[in-house]
Amino acid sequence: MASTPTQTPKDPSVFEPRIVAFLCKWCSSAGSDLAGVSRMQYPSNAVPITVMCSGSVSPVYILSAFNKGADGVLVSGCHPGDCHYLKGNYFARRKIFLVQKLLSFIGIEKDRFRMSWVSAAEGAKFAQVVEEFVRDIRTLGPQRKLKAKR
Amino acid sequence: MVDIVNIRAHAKDLLEKGTVKMVLGYQRGTAGVLAEPAFITDAGQADHLVWDPTCVQNLALYLVNEKKAQSHQRDPDTRPIAIIAKGCDSRAVAVLLQERHFERKDVHVIGVSCGTLGVVDKNKLSKALNGRVATKVEPHGTDSFKVTTAEGFVDVAAADVLADRCLECACAYPAMHDVVFGEKHEDRGYPARFTALGQLEAKSEDERWAYWEGHFNRCLRCYACRSVCPMCYCPECVVDSIELMVDPTTSADEKANRIKWIERSAVASENSMYHLVRAIHLAGRCIDCAECERVCPVDIPIRMLNNKLEKEAKDMFGYEPGLDPELPSLVASFRDDDPNSFIR
Amino acid sequence: MSSILKKTDLGAWAAALEAEVFAPALADGVWAYQPVAPGANDGGVALTHPNTARPPKNFAFPQREVLYTFEQLKGQAPKLTETLPNPAPVVVMGVRPCDGRGAPRNDMVFTGAFDDPYYQSRRAKTAYVGLACNTPPSPNCFCKAVGGSPSSKEGLDVQLTDLGDRYHVVAVTPRGEELIEAGGKLFAEAGAADEKESQRLHSEAAKCEQRTFGDLAAAAPALKKNFDSEMWQSLAKACIGCGICTFLCPTCHCFDISDEVTGQSPMRGERVRTWDNCQFPDFTMHSSGHNPRETLGARLRQRVNHKFLYFVENNGTQQCTGCGRCISFCPVGIDIVAVLDRMIQA
Structure with a gap:
């Protein structure tokens, strides 16, 4: 179970990663809810965006999140075989794989973009995925490569 | 012949x-x-x-x-x-x-x-001719070209002036x-x-980013790469919003707040968005005619982006575009044994 | 009064100028104006370029210009902050005569009836050191056909002429005289022989073979007459509708203005001006969805007419300087010289 303090430090010199998490409504979003109602402790750095299906996450959402300053992007959906729409997550798997390869090819750190399978019953797994992601991004530091210089 | x-x-x-x-x-x-x-x-x-x-x-x-x-x-x-x-x-x-x-x-x-x-690659040709201007190019045997210039004929090795795409053509x-x-x-x-791609892939992450950042920085956003591409036929491209439905009830706010995925400014962040979106959109569709790279007035190696996804699709999903019109498309199909280990 | 500068002293001159100096350099396979590193020695600058891929118009008219920033707290009036540029002086070296002639044409657009402080504040700080063409740098050069010449001084502050191991240097404007003065002893007074040699090269260059469409004065009436001609459609049949011809043009100056929001609470952002392009479908798109210039033929006509008809009517000169970029870089071989030739013949 997560043990990171939930209190966001106010010290601006401490880097607080900003993560955009695209969660499918049927599994991962419900999983995150479960983590919440079970009062699990995990970092609050992930901004959840609920989508109908991981298969509906267009690569442009991911790129746009990086463009607008996300330090990491997470796409999370139902386990293979569990998709509410039967095969949306299989399509997502291919697409996300390609996006990941492309991002890493142009020199974006591999750890900034992740995909996970989290079911509605896996509150603990969701907390763990986020915790690990935040930990890894903390080591990488802020994402500046794709961020719009505004 | x-x-x-x-x-x-x-x-x-x-x-x-x-x-x-x-x-x-x-x-x-x-x-x-x-x-x-x-x-x-x-x-x-x-x-x-x-x-x-x-x-x-x-x-x-x-x-x-x-x-x-x-x-x-x-x-x-x-x-x-x-x-x-x-x-x-x-x-x-x-x-x-x-x-x-x-x-x-x-x-x-x-x-x-x-x-x-x-x-032929026009730039390679003018380099090979060292200032002379070619007026005609003909095949000469199986591995060279006979180039006509105002000063006479020159025999040029094909490997020196063929477009990169042709050198790796299958x-x-x-x-x-x-x-x-x-x-x-x-x-x-x-x-x-994928020889050229392999050389680029072998560079370090930092080197790759320096490489692409430099190239994306230079982009003019003339969209010649998009305009020349047979696969870029979307009626509305992600970079321009010409299809926003406007009726008498559309408010100024709605017009102003229409989704702008990519700003018009030709700056590195927006340019990279454009090129990445385009590369992804061509995954499993690009057949490496490399017209995008040929027409680029500032020589951005666009072909490498498309090559990368072509190679991944081939290696991981056994998918090669343009060979069978009856095949379902790359991203509209899947196999149960698609790679899964990268997912947590 | 003219002077002589040894080619090996070009870098030293650049270093002596109290300005950011740019000169053409081959980077990633493209000839582009690159900053000359401060303290560059003789190897730093070498004007051996054919012509740059991009014209030097962006020094006064950058592709992106912030006009002002805005900020608005909820329920309050928006606060606007002007961002007039105050750039350091810039000296651009190796400007070809065609690109030099582009500058006064852009000045006409941004000065006079419409005074543009953004353009003007940059333009006032920009000086062009030109390089006369002893031989045409591109097979698609046609400066002579549009009233220019390979040794035109129009728009330049200083003109260099390549005499082999040295340049014959002529100050064209007071700013040009200052630049030469800044070089001090690097410049020697030109002898009569040098001046004669320079003149000989200019008149040789003027005899060079170039592309042409015949009588320049015939262009405007021909275009007017053929406005509704079917030829436009067939000439633009291969056009792919990209922006190469206009973005690489030394005189194309159309722009778009948009707001780039950078933060939501308070709402803040920048109003920016970016290059726009008459070949893009959204250039003339109305918010109703109607597009008066829907076809590629209409867009090609607009570009040619703007340069050889409307601009002539408004400003008494063509808005084309014959650099040939739009021909050389067109992906499908659309050729403004051939287009004009056809219109005049018709």
């Missing part, structure tokens, strides 16, 4: 019989050594057609444009269009068929084999065709597919 006389005769025959409404091919231009697209509708003009290593354009683009134009015509001529297609171009036609852009009966593919050669012979000119050569004796 491909004899242009045979192509002209075939084109003339098609037009005389009226079995096609137009022959898309190449003719001599006024702008330089490269041939320019020809739209032959009259059998009498068939003699304008040329075929040589300066026929660089992928004419499949005009099949798309013609289809778009037809949708606006009240009484369109629905006869097929004949297209002179190199190996890469014929694969582009196959992808368009796969995407149901038109039907097989709508197009008559006049395949031409590049044999052991291919098309489909110099048009697989899909109604009629074909030229022979198939199995071993072309050039570098293997």
Whole structure:
């Protein structure tokens, strides 16, 4: 179970990663809810965006999140075989794989973009995925490569 | 060897019989050594057609444009269009068929084999000629070109002036065709597919980012890469919002707040968004005609982005675009054993 | 009064100028104006370029210009902050005569009837050191056909003429005289022989073979007459509708203005001006969805007419300087010289 303090430090010199998490409504979003109602402790750095299906996450959402300053992007959906729409997550798997390869090819750190399978019953797994992601991004530091210089 | 006389005769025959409404091919231009697209509708003009290593354009683009134009015509001529297609171009036609852009009966593919050669790269050619201006390029044997300049003839090794795409080409012979000119050569004796990509992949993460950042920085956003691409046929591209529905009730706020994925400013962050979105959108569709890279006025190696995804699709999903029009597309299909280990 | 500068002293001159100096350099396969590193020695600058891919118009008219920033707290009036540029002086070296002639044409657009402080503040700080063309740098050069010449001084502050191992240097404007003065002893007074040699090269260059469409004065009436001609459609048949011809043009100056929001609470952002392009579909798109210039033929006509008809009517000169970029870089070989030739013949 997560043990990171939930209190966001106010010290601006401490880097607080900003993560955009695209969660499918049927599994991962419900999983995150479960983590919440079970009062699990995990970092609050992930901004959840609920989508109908991981298969509906267009690569442009991911790129746009990086463009607008996300330090990491997470796409999370139902386990293979569990998709509410039967095969949306299989399509997502291919697409996300390609996006990941492309991002890493142009020199974006591999750890900034992740995909996970989290079911509605896996509150603990969701907390763990986020915790690990935040930990890894903390080591990488802020994402500046794709961020719009505004 | 491909004899242009045979192509002209075939084109003339098609037009005389009226079995096609137009022959898309190449003719001599006024702008330089490269041939320019020809739209032959009259059998009498068939003699304008040329075929040589300066026929660089992928004419499949005009099949798309013609289809778009037809949708606006009240009484369109629905006869097929004949297209002179190199190996890469014929694969582009196959992808368009796969995407149901038109039907097989709508197009008559006049395949031409590049044999052991291919098309020239204008920049490489002018470098090889060291200031002299080429006025004509002809194949010479199996591995060189005879280049005509004002000062006389020069023999140039094909490997020195062939476009990068041609050096790594695996489909110099048009697989899909109604009629074909030229022979198939199995071993072309050039570098293997993805050689250039491999060299780039071998660089470190920081080096790769420095490489791409420099290139993206230079982009003018003239969109020539998009405009020349037969697969970039979206009526509305992610970079321009021309299709926002406006009616009397649309408020100023709504107009102002319409989704702008990518700003117009040609700055590195927006340029990289554009190129990445385009690369992803072409995954499993790009057939490596590399027209995008050829037309770029500031020499951005766009082909490498598309190559990367082509290679991943081939290695991981066993998918090669433009070989079978009946195949489901790369991102609209999946297999149970697709890679899964990268997911947590 | 003219002077002589040894080629090996060009870098030293650049270093002596109290300005950011740019000169053409080959980077990633493209000739582009690159900053000359401060303290560059003789190897730093070498004007051996054919012509740059991009013209030097962006020094006065950058592709992106912030006009002002805005900020608005909820329920309050927006606060606007002007961002007039105050750039350091810039000296651009190796400007070809065609690109030099582009500058006064852009000045006409941004000065006079419409005074543009953004353009003007940059333009006032920009000086062009030109390089006369002894031989045409591109097979698609046609400066002579549009009233220019390979040794035109128009728009330049200083003109260099390549005499082999040295340049013959002529100050064209007071700013040019200052630049030469800054070089001090690097410049020697030109002898009569040098001046004669320079003149000989200019008149040789003027005899060079170039592309042409015949009578320049015939262009405007021909275009007017052929406005509704079917030829436009057929000439633009191969056009792919990209922006190469206009973005690489030394005189194309159309722009778009948009707001780039950078933060939501408070809402803040920048109003920016970016290059726009008459070949793009959204250039003339109305918010109703109607597009008066829907076809590529209409867009090609607009570009040619703007340069050879409307600009002539408004400003008494062509808005084309014959650099030939739009011909050389066109992906499908659309050729403005051939277009004009056809219109005049018709």
